[in-house]
Amino acid sequence: MAIRSGDENGMAALYDRYSAVVYSVALRVLGDTGAAADVLQEVFMQLWRNPGLFDSSRGSLGPWLAVIARHRAIDGLRKRRPETDIADVVVSVEPDMAGDAERARAMEKVRGTLGSMPSAQRQALEMAYFEGLSHSEISEKTGEPLGTIKTRIRSGLLALRKAFAT
Amino acid sequence: MSVHEQFAEDLALYALGALQGEERVSLEKHLDGCASCHRELEQLRGDMALMALSTAGPVPPRRARQRLIEAVAREPRRSATPATRGWWTLVPWVAAAALAAGLVALGLQNSDLQRRIAGLQDQSAQQLGELQRAREVVSTLTATDAMRVTLVAAKTPPQPQGKAIYVRDRSSLIFLASNLQPLPPQKAYELWLIPTSGAPIPAGVFKPDAHGSATVINPPLPAGVQAKAFAITVEPESGSSAPTLPIVMFGAGE
Numbered sequence: 001m002a003i004r005s006g007d008e009n010g011m012a013a014l015y016d017r018y019s020a021v022v023y024s025v026a027l028r029v030l031g032d033t034g035a036a037a038d039v040l041q042e043v044f045m046q047l048w049r050n051p052g053l054f055d056s057s058r059g060s061l062g063p064w065l066a067v068i069a070r071h072r073a074i075d076g077l078r079k080r081r082p083e084t085d086i087a088d089v090v091v092s093v094e095p096d097m098a099g100d101a102e103r104a105r106a107m108e109k110v111r112g113t114l115g116s117m118p119s120a121q122r123q124a125l126e127m128a129y130f131e132g133l134s135h136s137e138i139s140e141k142t143g144e145p146l147g148t149i150k151t152r153i154r155s156g157l158l159a160l161r162k163a164f165a166t
Numbered sequence: 167m168s169v170h171e172q173f174a175e176d177l178a179l180y181a182l183g184a185l186q187g188e189e190r191v192s193l194e195k196h197l198d199g200c201a202s203c204h205r206e207l208e209q210l211r212g213d214m215a216l217m218a219l220s221t222a223g224p225v226p227p228r229r230a231r232q233r234l235i236e237a238v239a240r241e242p243r244r245s246a247t248p249a250t251r252g253w254w255t256l257v258p259w260v261a262a263a264a265l266a267a268g269l270v271a272l273g274l275q276n277s278d279l280q281r282r283i284a285g286l287q288d289q290s291a292q293q294l295g296e297l298q299r300a301r302e303v304v305s306t307l308t309a310t311d312a313m314r315v316t317l318v319a320a321k322t323p324p325q326p327q328g329k330a331i332y333v334r335d336r337s338s339l340i341f342l343a344s345n346l347q348p349l350p351p352q353k354a355y356e357l358w359l360i361p362t363s364g365a366p367i368p369a370g371v372f373k374p375d376a377h378g379s380a381t382v383i384n385p386p387l388p389a390g391v392q393a394k395a396f397a398i399t400v401e402p403e404s405g406s407s408a409p410t411l412p413i414v415m416f417g418a419g420e
Contacts, residue, residue: 008235008238008239011234011235011238012231012234012235015231015234015235016231019225019226019230019231020222020224020225020226021218021219021222023224023225023226023230024218024221024222024223024224024225025218025221027221027224028221033227036226037226037227037230037233040226040230040234041230041233041234041237044234045234045237045238045241048238048241049241059208059212062215063211063212063215063216063218064215066214066215066218066219067211067214067215067218069218070214070217070218071183074183089211090208090211091208091211091212091214091215097215097219103219103222104222106216106219107219107220107222107223110216110217110219110220111220114220125217128179128182128184129182129214129217132182132183132184133184134179134184134185134186135179135184150175150176150178150179151175153175153178153179153182153184154174154175154177154178154179157178157181157210157213157214157217158213160213160216160217161209161212161213161216163216164216
């Protein structure tokens with residue numbers, strides 16, 4: 001990977017490929033373009049400072065960046081210190097989200113899957129994912145039992161996985 | 167799926183960063199030794215990455231790219247090569263840093279410990295100062311470009327001289343010589359510690375420089391030997407285990 005050799009052009013190429021994913025997830029979480037741009041900058045600078053954080057033998061860069069961006073945006077939203085050590089984050093998934101067409105197809109599939117979920121399940125998943133709420137906070141807000149919320153969140157994520165397994 | 171069912175839902179919450187307290191601690195403990203739950207965690211993060219795709223559409227402002235490129239240009243990668251200085255000058259700092267980090271990790275930030283950290287840092291700074299002074303002394307003694315002058319009574323021709331400074335408790339010995347005679351090929355001078363009882367102990371093999379000067383700093387010595395005198399002989403370059411006569415220089419302790 002070009003970035004490992006300290007190549008600034010390599011960094012620009014990675015930005016061109018993955019910045020949209022990083023920015024859009026941060027924007028959805030934070031609801032503010034400036035704050036989303038800050039997360040974008042922070043995530044790429046972390047990669048620049050320490051490219052060893054991402055282990056290319058154990059996953060693709062695009063999904064890894066998306067997960068890190070979501071973590072950082074939630075940390076910003078909840079005004080908390082980073083909770084996840086990004087050196088520990090290994091993401092196992094295809095697609096790589098590198099190409100526009102590939103990303104567009106995947107996006108359609110994800111939106112279709114979310115759209116076909118029961119609304120209570122989608123709501124629980126989105127509250128956990130985009131608002132960074134814990135299952136007990138979601139339970140308080142929705143009045144649903146804790147166990148139900150836990151189950152909905154997990155089965156929501158598994159539904160996404162299943163959509164891409166076929 | 168081989169993931170442990172009792173952890174399955176907690177794993178999803180953990181991937182999302184939503185698991186707290188006891189549940190988080192017990193899951194992390196389990197994750198340490200469970201490869202299948204680890205794999206499931208990676209899969210769940212993959213699912214999270216897919217979830218991120220549902221937001222696709224907005225593109226970052228154009229200036230964000232420029233901002234990143236400028237920041238990257240301003241911050242060249244640090245070289246992996248460490249600064250060249252003696253590792254031992256870092257020892258007090260590393261010790262202080264390790265202790266401080268350990269204390270922070272334990273969350274024991276009470277005022278008593280903070281006072282101890284401050285005390286340790288003061289001590290480290292003091293030790294660093296002492297090390298610095300010691301280094302300066304040693305580097306002056308051993309510098310090849312040092313001007314070495316032996317003062318003797320006026321109108322006396324220069325004589326070979328040696329000065330041994332020995333601290334028994336630390337087995338520490340510094341020997342400085344001047345006006346030494348040049349040596350035959352394949353020969354060297356050897357310094358001997360003559361103990362109050364027993365055979366002479368080798369205390370360093372050395373050759374004088376072009377001006378006849380030489381130093382021996384802290385040769386390996388047995389601990390706590392009481393010295394009554396020091397002597398110098400001429401030996402093979404590799405040194406000897408017992409002195410070869412004649413003794414060319416000799417001095418007894420006061």
